[in-house]
Amino acid sequence: MSNITVCARFRPLSSRERRDYGDSICIQRIDDETFSLKDEKEGDFKFTFDRVFYETSEQVDVYTFLARPIVRDAMKGINGTIITYGQTGAGKTYSMEGVNILDCDEQKKGLLSRVIDGFFEDISSSGESIKYTIKLSMVEIYMGKVRYNQQNPPSKILRGLYFLLQGSGFENPSKDLFDLSKDNIQIKESKSEGILLYGVTKIPLLDPAEALQKLSHGLDNRAVGETQMNMGSSRSHSLYIFTIQQEMNKDIRGKYGKLILVDLAGSEKLEKTGAEGRAFEEAKTINKSLSALGNVVCALTCGPTGRGNHIPYRDSKLTRILQDALGGNSRTALLCCCSPSPSNAAETLSTLRFGARAKHIKASPNIESNEDKHAKVLIAPSPTEDDSRDRTL
Numbered sequence: 001m002s003n004i005t006v007c008a009r010f011r012p013l014s015s016r017e018r019r020d021y022g023d024s025i026c027i028q029r030i031d032d033e034t035f036s037l038k039d040e041k042e043g044d045f046k047f048t049f050d051r052v053f054y055e056t057s058e059q060v061d062v063y064t065f066l067a068r069p070i071v072r073d074a075m076k077g078i079n080g081t082i083i084t085y086g087q088t089g090a091g092k093t094y095s096m097e098g099v100n101i102l103d104c105d106e107q108k109k110g111l112l113s114r115v116i117d118g119f120f121e122d123i124s125s126s127g128e129s130i131k132y133t134i135k136l137s138m139v140e141i142y143m144g145k146v147r148y149n150q151q152n153p154p155s156k157i158l159r160g161l162y163f164l165l166q167g168s169g170f171e172n173p174s175k176d177l178f179d180l181s182k183d184n185i186q187i188k189e190s191k192s193e194g195i196l197l198y199g200v201t202k203i204p205l206l207d208p209a210e211a212l213q214k215l216s217h218g219l220d221n222r223a224v225g226e227t228q229m230n231m232g233s234s235r236s237h238s239l240y241i242f243t244i245q246q247e248m249n250k251d252i253r254g255k256y257g258k259l260i261l262v263d264l265a266g267s268e269k270l271e272k273t274g275a276e277g278r279a280f281e282e283a284k285t286i287n288k289s290l291s292a293l294g295n296v297v298c299a300l301t302c303g304p305t306g307r308g309n310h311i312p313y314r315d316s317k318l319t320r321i322l323q324d325a326l327g328g329n330s331r332t333a334l335l336c337c338c339s340p341s342p343s344n345a346a347e348t349l350s351t352l353r354f355g356a357r358a359k360h361i362k363a364s365p366n367i368e369s370n371e372d373k374h375a376k377v378l379i380a381p382s383p384t385e386d387d388s389r390d391r392t393l
């Protein structure tokens, strides 16, 4: 059993924060793991995490500490998950994507491009004896009520489906970013294969440069998806799912690993959004899957509750997909992204409390289960896909 790695990252003050509040910040560094936070209303708090990245930390520091060991393990067939959490504007996407996935200087490259580099570094150092196939899927899960683009509304059937889904709070609309026609990715669970994203597109990655092109294509589609649904990225979760198939040789069955990177929707509370009436109702739904995530973390860390040992993974699509990452067969890291400004201290406190709680989750990554054809698999072969190797994963 190993704990989830939990880190906090403080971005530099934004120009707006500087303009309104000067240079003051609400946190004080104690060391690389510990800092204190001052909130005007709630008082002083001390937090200790596995590592704290302060505003002068570089992207490479975050990658090296938090992601590199998980990439290495994924290559060995151990599942991994890396999650960015925090209020809108706190640095989740900056940490994940950098500034621009294709045109980013070395220093600003985010986790995604560094993870891809890590895969190919490991492939080139592994020699000829092991053959790897790396594939990428990109899925966006949209929160809350969907407002249709009036110029280009979806079909009546789809609108009916969304209507039903919105009420249940369980099935948030989700898009396959490599095939926008797949806009309600189904999640299935099987005893032998674990959680499956059924029929999602898997793009093979051949080298780092080409991989970034593919990633960039998916990110462009995300913008299209958001416009279709009238949603901004702060109201959706982005999931980047890498699968790593390892074939040793004809006699030895290779291992299979998956690495999921998750850029979560903004975790801000309702009061802050100033939403009223219909917008307020919508904001409540937006937070549903994040509160489902909070409930799962709570159930995993608070021990038996009134509902026995029940962990409410099924309460949202996000928590179902992350079932393995949270308390299952995965090495998991959580990056709590925060603003250092006193004006955001309450949200920062809430983000850090989430991280502190997640720290107590026990996960149990298991290489054995990824060694044979009954390995846990995240992505099911598409029914139309004609790739015999995938079918045996």
Ligand code: ADP
Pocket: 010, 011, 012, 086, 087, 088, 089, 090, 091, 092, 093, 094, 095, 099, 234, 266, 337
């Ligand atoms: P989020 O995805 O959490 O909503 P973003 O990652 O988009 O937030 O960050 C908001 C803004 O802050 C962006 O302009 C981003 O470039 C900037 N930013 C975030 N983190 C950092 C950082 N560590 N260093 C420099 N700029 C950052």
Ligand code: MG
Pocket: 089, 092, 093, 094, 233, 234
């Ligand atoms: Mg973002």
